[in-house]
Every structure is written in structure tokens, then in C-alpha cells.
Amino acid sequence: MLRIQVQETFSAFLSVVSTFKPIDIIDVLILTYVIYLLLKLIRETRAGQLIRGIIFLVASYFVSEHIGLKVVSYILKQTLSMGVLAMIVLFQPELRRALEKAGRTKFGIRMFGIGQNNDELKQRWEPAIEAICDSCVELSATCTGALIVVERQVRLGEQIETGTILNAKPSKEIFGNIFYPKTPLHDGAVIMRDGIILAAACFLPKPQKDALINKKLGSRHRAAIGMSENSDAVVIVVSEETGQISAAVNGTLTRDYTHDKLKLLLEDMLFNDKTEISIGRKKSSSSRSERGKEE
DSSP states (O other): OHHHHHHHHHHHHHHHHHTOOHHHHHHHHHHHHHHHHHHHHHTTSHHHHHHHHHHHHHHHHHHHHHHTOHHHHHHHHHHHHTHHHHHHHHTHHHHHHHHHHHHHSHHHHHHTTOSOOHHHHHHHHHHHHHHHHHHHHHHHHTTOOEEEEEOOSSOOHHHHTTSEEEEEOOOHHHHHHHHSTTSTTOSSEEEEETTEEEEEEEOOOOOTTGGGSOTTOOHHHHHHHHHHHHSSOEEEEEOTTTOOEEEEETTEEEOOOOHHHHHHHHHHHHHSOOSSOOSSGGGGGHHHHOOSOOO
């Protein structure tokens, strides 16, 4: 009996393979890549636990159907019949994040004509980059906490609405005044757009994998990671405890930035349209080993 089933399965497989065309191979490769992206998206998130729950329900349905549990199998069947709608509701944050990432790709940006040419970017950002680097070095020397968000293609309107609009030209004096501990605007993030300090005292989203982040990291570093996960922004942090300068891009936090390294990072991200940190990557593991809580 088993031999007959194996032969039938093998014959069915050969019949399918014999009808394969080059376009079918491309179709399978695209589907495989999509499944890989979905698995990568849900890995180590709440969606991963939901997927395991759905698999458990499907397995329970087949088992109850096989052994004759009519009431249980009926309830499970009705539950699974609403699976598509339930998937949309349950995975709404993950689906939104996937669509946002698709829109942030170079193809999506070029497709809709978003962005400015390199000369315009340099003209607007070069003075601002110098002001950011100078300010971070001075704030670091006095261990003054700071959080600066450099907006790129993804607009941060939701976060800007939580703060105070400034529309100020960046300078060491402006940054020093904003982040001075006794001023009303020091508690929160500065958001910069087109080389201008657009808003201050802005609240940033929490990290998507907050439970997996080193417990020694404080609120500023967590906010920086969360903002970089939800957008393509470059988020710069100055630690209030150690004065260390860090930067978060695409959910990755790197540390030990000097004036020159920070300038190189910002120029690389803004002018060369990089999607991840390309310098100082060896520093990323320091967030797991550094001692002392940071704010």
C-alpha cells in the first residue's frame, strides 16, 4: 500500500515537472522570495507567535476531522473561514511596515519622483551637517543629553505634530539652548528637514522589538532605534551619562562617533542615498557590552 502511494506521488511529481516552462520557474522563484521576505519580516516579532497559533489551529482542525470530532472540527472550520480578514487585522502593524519599506526602496522613490538632486541636497545640508557635528561634540564634552532626527525621504509629520515648530537655522548656539536641561524644549527630539531645525521636543515611537534591546540602554537610545525602524531617518544620540555620541539607522545603533566620523555618516546617508550604516559597524555590538544605564 505504501509502495503504491509513493509511486503515485512520484508519478504526479513527474507529470507536474514535465509541464514546467521557463515562466513557471520564474513564478516559483518570485513566490519563494516573497515567502522569504515574509518570514524575515515576522521573525522575532509578535507576528511570529501569531503564525504559530494559526498553524496550531490548522493542525487541530485536521486532527479533529480525522478522528471524528464533529463539533470541534466545525468550530475550527468556521474560525479558519475568517482567516483572511483575521490576518489583515492581526498583522496590520507588520503589513504597514512592509508597505512602508517597499515605498522607501530606491525603485519606489524613483517611481514617484520623490527626492531632490544632489546639488540641492548639498546646498541645504552641508552647513547643517557641520552645525550638527560641532554641536554634538560640544554637548558630548559637557555630557548634555541630545536627540537629533535627520529626516530623509520618509516624512515625519506624525512626530513633528507632537513637538514645537521652530523653523530655525541650525547652529551650535541653537542646539545648546534647546538641549540645556532647564529649558522647556530639552525633553524630546529635534527633527530636521531640508537642513532646517523644523521642530523640537518631539516624541518618537518605541522600538518594535523593545523587549530584545539591551536593558542598559536608556530612553533616548530606545527612541532613536524606534524612530530608525519606522523611517529611513538618521537619528543621533548624545548620552547624558557618558557623553558618548551614537547614531541609529534602519534599527541599528552604532557608537563612539567623533566629529569626522559623524560628518562622514551624515554625508553618506544624505548625499549617497545609503540605506544602512556603512561606517563604524564594528561599534554596533558595544550596545550589548557597555556598562551603566544611559539616558
